[in-house]
Amino acid sequence: MKHVIIGAGPAGLNAAATLRQVDSGGVVTLLSGEATPPYAKMVLPYLLAGLMEEKNLYLPVPEGVNFRIGSKVTRINIKRQTIETDKGETVEYDKLLIATGGVPERPDIPGSDYPFVLTIRDLPDVQRIQKLVKRKKGHAVIAGAGPVSMETGDALHRLGMKITLVVTSNRLFSTMLDIEAAAVVEDHLRRQGVDILKGEDIVRIGSRGKVTLKSGAALNSNLVIFGKGVNPCVAFLADSGIAIRRGIAVNDRMETNISGIFAAGDAVETKDLIVGDQRVNALWPAAVEQGRIAALNMAGIEAYYEGSLSRNILRVFGLSIFVAGQGRADGPEVKVSSGSGFYHKMVLDRGVLNGFIFIGEVRHEGLYRDILQRQTDVGSFADSLLKGTFAYPRFQRRAMRI
Amino acid sequence: MSKMLMIYPDRCTGCQNCTLACSVFHDGEFRPHTSRIQVTTWESEGFSMPTTCQQCEDAPCVAVCPTGAMHDDLTMNRVAWDEVKCIGCRMCTLACPFGAVVFETGRRRIIKCDLCDGKPECVTFCPAKALDYVEETDSARDRKKAVAVEFKKTFEEVK
Amino acid sequence: MYGWIGRYLRIDLGSGTVRKEVITPDLARKYLGGRGLGTHFMMTEVDPKVDPLSPQNKLIFAAGPLCGTNAPSASHYDVISKGPLNGTIAASSSGGLFGPMLKYAGYDMIILEGKSAKPVYLWICDDVVEIRDAAEIWGKTVPETTEAIRSATDEEASVACIGPAGERLVLFANVMNECGRAAGRSGVGAVMGSKNLKAIAVRGTGAVRVPDPKAFREAVVKASAKIKANSVGGKGLKNYGTDVLVNILNELGGLPTRNFLDGYFPTADKVGGESLAKQLLIRPRGCYACIISCGRATKVTNPKFAGQGEGPEYETAWAFGPDCGIDDLDAVTKANYICNDYGMDTITMGSSVACAMNLFENGVITTKDTDGIALNFGDAEAMVELVRKTAEGEGFGKKLALGSYRMAESYGHPEYSMTCKKQEMPAYDPRAIQGIGLNFATGNRGGCHVRGYTISPEVLGQPVKLDPRVTEGKPALDITFQDLTAALDSSGMCLFTTFGLGAEDLAELLSAATGLNITTEEFMKIGARIWNLERLFNLKAGLSALDDKLPERLTKEPILTGPSKGLVNRIDEMLPEYYKLRGWDSAGIPTKNTLADLGL
Structure with a gap:
């Protein structure tokens, strides 16, 4: 059996490892469009911040996997069961996994192609930024206030740059936080010296770094970073016959509408566990699991993906932010506990969690995630849960009675 | 032959000598808050249960680690954590449903049971033999399963 | 400081003010902690004649330097106050989690002053100290209170509280922690109730430090082995x-x-x-x-x-x-x-x-x-x-x-009490066991076995067997046990560790925990100092040598049946010698020399 995997991100790498475990007779080919060994994209802001060394960046390719570097796939021929790369190679497959991830959105505005205007998606982006960083001085303007732009801002802040966030909406982390939670984060960031311009957009960038905003205001910058979200990397599939909505459409076995072709990771749409609809939940742990499920099915072992739980945990500017599910919702039932530097919110429906937001210290995050994911009845101990320190033994004490 | 940690909740007196021994061994101070093993007590029922990392095979914390810092250490039959490679992203803590992997913000490190590199202090200091470190034989594995089943039964019978 | 945290809380329940104050190394070494340190503060800050249930009385929760370490069974804290049951200095010891938790939160001790206008409880979480409304838990039992406060504060919190008895000022109400551990005697729970304080909940995430963890580990292993090897400490108490x-006492x-x-x-x-x-x-x-x-x-x-x-x-x-x-x-x-x-x-x-x-x-x-x-x-x-x-x-x-x-x-018949x-008095008949009778009579908080457990040698043969029926040598024995216990209570250890450990072992553990060189002699002297300080408090409270006595029934009415039939207690043979060995005059008052020698 010839297994071909496009993309060496978390979904692709885990799929490759799983295939080697469960189908040792098969041939596994892993294609990466990048010029380096595999690495985790989510660590790039940490690399930029100096919290890890580049030598620790690279991940091992699972043993026995045929790994091809710098092979960007340009086309899939589903009739012949082949793929073609930009190097002119043709690779045959019996089972194919598309795990191409996402591409950052970059607005088409005057000046967005200057070398000091960047997005963050892969290692070369970070290497370019590293060259542009003015340690202990300089000013970075960051468009967007989602996880990646905030982590990047945090990294540059650590390196001593002045940070200005330009945010289209009325708050930070608009896809993760409600107004109140965002205000806690905003307050924290301002005290760290970060400028936050809400309801603004960058409309033009000058060759010397002058950034002009929608309101007409202008800023001088050494570095402009766009972190305005990521879209599934599916352009090359346009005429392939593979069904695409916002992302690649897959069933619960991670198979596309074309038999034998699977997809996983940031490029696909899956069921959202809490809302129930199909959406792109571009999340590292989800990609890991999807890659594994896809691989099992590719090897002929039935496995089902129950859906994605939107979740995020990050620490920016010294503040921990932990969200999952529909934490932004304002009903049916909401419990909030807040104070200086912390904001805890849980959204419940008849004793079952729909989502939560925890700003500030929280412990045992996995337990919270698990309780939400399993839709455990927490009615009798919701107040204890809200404190953010609930531990597994206590959970047993509460959820079960001797 | 590799070894594994056995927990017998029925023998536990709730004395927490394990958490004390754990914290002082790892951090040189008595700070049970950072103990890798935790004990919960049901006072009115007179029941206590130690919990710690299960050193899972196919551990979720290992699967999601983006740097390989959290990894299988087959020689010691454990899930090990490499401080140098860890970036503190908390994917592992988010993955573990037992909360057995904890991120300590202050020191930017992961707190998790490392079996004291093969000589668990919690076992040494347990006065009730509620903790044991035994050869991982089939019968030991069966016993561990039996204890888990027994424990679940304790809960569910009267539920 | 090692062992100690070096800091305590002073809380005025009347005004709601919370202050964090420092314990100096000298004071810590002089009184260790727990009972000793608490008595020192009672003596310096409270008029011994005070009405125990008035706002002028203070209530002190104090842990010892070994509390929070893994010294064997070192979990004890004391609740110190003027006790309402009998107006003596009260120090009631309890185990459980409360003492260690208090130290992990960053405090060796809490001094509670005044009286709250309405029912409150304290919530201590590391540096955060809050006086919270207790209207909804007032009237609840100990388990209900513990559960309710944990839900409202933190699931991991240790809760020391009074039950309805303490609220109603039952004169022997106690303070309970972890539902089943009690600072039991002298009515310290009534003092808490009189202050409208329902509970203290504490959660600490900090540390107790020792100077050399490896050396301390050795001391702990050594001490633990001695207790485990002891027939009472190692097996008897765990099994039964x-x-x-x-049965042991009945057979005697x-x-x-x-x-x-x-x-x-x-x-x-x-x-x-x-x-x-x-x-x-x-x-x-x-x-x-x-x-x-x-x-x-x-x-x-x-x-x-x-x-x-x-x-x-x-x-x-x-x-x-x-x-x-x-x-x-x-x-x-x-x-x-x-x-x-x-x-x-x-x-x-x-x-x-x-x-x-x-x-x-x-x-x-x-x-x-x-x-x-x-x-x-x-x-x-x-x-x-x-x-x-x-x-x-x-x-x-x-x-x-x-x-x-x-x-x-x-009912006009106090002699029945x-x-x-x-x-x-507790469960040891002074007519059959002479030494314990002297201990009951001289006890600083009245009839009590854990102020000098001479039962160890007189009945259990620990560390050596002494004849319970003789009075000879008992005053010295009582003094040794009283002083040892006072120092032990103040160090945070459980009394039962003396089934296996002696003063030299305890001094060694203390030294390893604090980094000070505390000799056996110093340890015993600390005990004597505390005993004498308690005596001074009681004397100032109005007690005298006349109170150092047993009920007449024990000196005049012999045991009717069983192996000790016909025996009475002969306290008069022991008390004068006890005063003399204590360095007290015939009126039971410590002499100037005695006090000077003890640094009082």
Whole structure:
């Protein structure tokens, strides 16, 4: 059996490892469009911040996997069961996994192609930024206030740059936080010296770094970073016959509408566990699991993906932010506990969690995630849960009675 | 032959000598808050249960680690954590449903049971033999399963 | 500082102010912690003549330097105050998690002053200290309070609280922590109730440090091995709990029976530790850091007395059992559960019931006084009912809530109260065991066995066997035990570690924890200092040598049956020598030289 995997991100790498475990007779080919060994994209802001060394960046390719570097796939021929790369190679497959991830959105505005205007998606982006960083001085303007732009801002802040966030909406982390939670984060960031311009957009960038905003205001910058979200990397599939909505459409076995072709990771749409609809939940742990499920099915072992739980945990500017599910919702039932530097919110429906937001210290995050994911009845101990320190033994004490 | 940690909740007196021994061994101070093993007590029922990392095979914390810092250490039959490679992203803590992997913000490190590199202090200091470190034989594995089943039964019978 | 945190909380409940103050290294070394340090602050800050239940009295919770380490069974903290049961200096020790937690939160001690205008509880989480409204938990039992406060604060919190008995100022109300651990005697729970303070909940995430963890580990391993090798500390207490003593004392003829009318109870075995282990024990329990596990998780299924919880331990089994002429273990255990839930001292409660039974059988009181209940020795149901009435504050229970002395006195017969300094004696008959009699009589908080447990040598042969019937050498023995215990209480250790450890071992552990070179001599001198300081407090409170006595029954009415038949206590042979060896004058007042030598 010839297994071909496009993309060496978390979904692709885990799929490759799983295939080697469960189908040792098969041939596994892993294609990466990048010029380096595999690495985790989510660590790039940490690399930029100096919290890890580049030598620790690279991940091992699972043993026995045929790994091809710098092979960007340009086309899939589903009739012949082949793929073609930009190097002119043709690779045959019996089972194919598309795990191409996402591409950052970059607005088409005057000046967005200057070398000091960047997005963050892969290692070369970070290497370019590293060259542009003015340690202990300089000013970075960051468009967007989602996880990646905030982590990047945090990294540059650590390196001593002045940070200005330009945010289209009325708050930070608009896809993760409600107004109140965002205000806690905003307050924290301002005290760290970060400028936050809400309801603004960058409309033009000058060759010397002058950034002009929608309101007409202008800023001088050494570095402009766009972190305005990521879209599934599916352009090359346009005429392939593979069904695409916002992302690649897959069933619960991670198979596309074309038999034998699977997809996983940031490029696909899956069921959202809490809302129930199909959406792109571009999340590292989800990609890991999807890659594994896809691989099992590719090897002929039935496995089902129950859906994605939107979740995020990050620490920016010294503040921990932990969200999952529909934490932004304002009903049916909401419990909030807040104070200086912390904001805890849980959204419940008849004793079952729909989502939560925890700003500030929280412990045992996995337990919270698990309780939400399993839709455990927490009615009798919701107040204890809200404190953010609930531990597994206590959970047993509460959820079960001797 | 590799070894594994056995927990017998029925023998536990709730004395927490394990958490004390754990914290002082790892951090040189008595700070049970950072103990890798935790004990919960049901006072009115007179029941206590130690919990710690299960050193899972196919551990979720290992699967999601983006740097390989959290990894299988087959020689010691454990899930090990490499401080140098860890970036503190908390994917592992988010993955573990037992909360057995904890991120300590202050020191930017992961707190998790490392079996004291093969000589668990919690076992040494347990006065009730509620903790044991035994050869991982089939019968030991069966016993561990039996204890888990027994424990679940304790809960569910009267539920 | 090592061992100590070096910081304490001073909280004025009247004004709601919270201050964090420093303990100097000199003061710490002089009094260690717990009982010693608390008594020092009581002596310097409180007029010993103060009404114990007035806002001018203070209430101190203090842990010792070994608390929070893994020194074997080092979990003890003391609640120090002027006790309302008898007006002496009260220091009640308790194990569990509270003391260590307090230190992890960053405090060796809490001094509570004044009185809150309304019911409150304290919530201490590291640096955060809050005085919170307790309106909704006032009136709740100990388990209910513990549960409610944990829900409102933190699931991991240790909760020390009073039950309804403390709220109602029952004079022997205690402070309970972790539901089953008690700072039991002298009525410190009533002081807490008088201050409108329902509970202290504490959660700490900090550390207790020792100078050299490896060296400390060695000291701990060595000490633990000694305790484990000891027949009592290593096996007896774990297998049978302290209740193992019932049969031992009965075989000696030193088990006070029917309000000390006798010293032998033929069916005592039915309430002994062996029966307990066979019938009710679920499993042994240990306090924090404990290697002994004398705690008893028990369950009574007999529908008449059904329940589940902690206990009984020996004194409790005796007080509700033989002292009331009762051999029904289910009833005894039920009475224990009620005391735990409502927060009352089991010794004083049981003895007061025994006293009432004695008064009833002798016709001093009748069913008119007792809400129609016939109070005959041996009536288990009546005993449990009286405990319930006291807990609920009903009818005759209000009389019992005063303790046996005030109750008997109110009927004109205080001599029926088996008390020293108005506090009930525990389960060792001074007629059969001379040394313990002297200890009861000289006890700084009145009748009490944990101020100088001479039972160790006199009965158990620990560390050496002494004849219980002789008075010779007993004053010196008492002094040694009293001083050792005072220092041990102040260090944070559990008294039961002395089944295996001596002063030199304790001094070694203390030195390893603090980094100071505390010799055996210094350790014992600290104990003597604390004992004398307590004595000074009591003298200033108005007590005198006249109070260093046993009830007449013990010196004049011999034991009726059993191996010690015919014996009485001969305290007069011991007391003068005791004063002399203490360095006190014939009026029981410490001489100037004695005080100077002790740095007082």
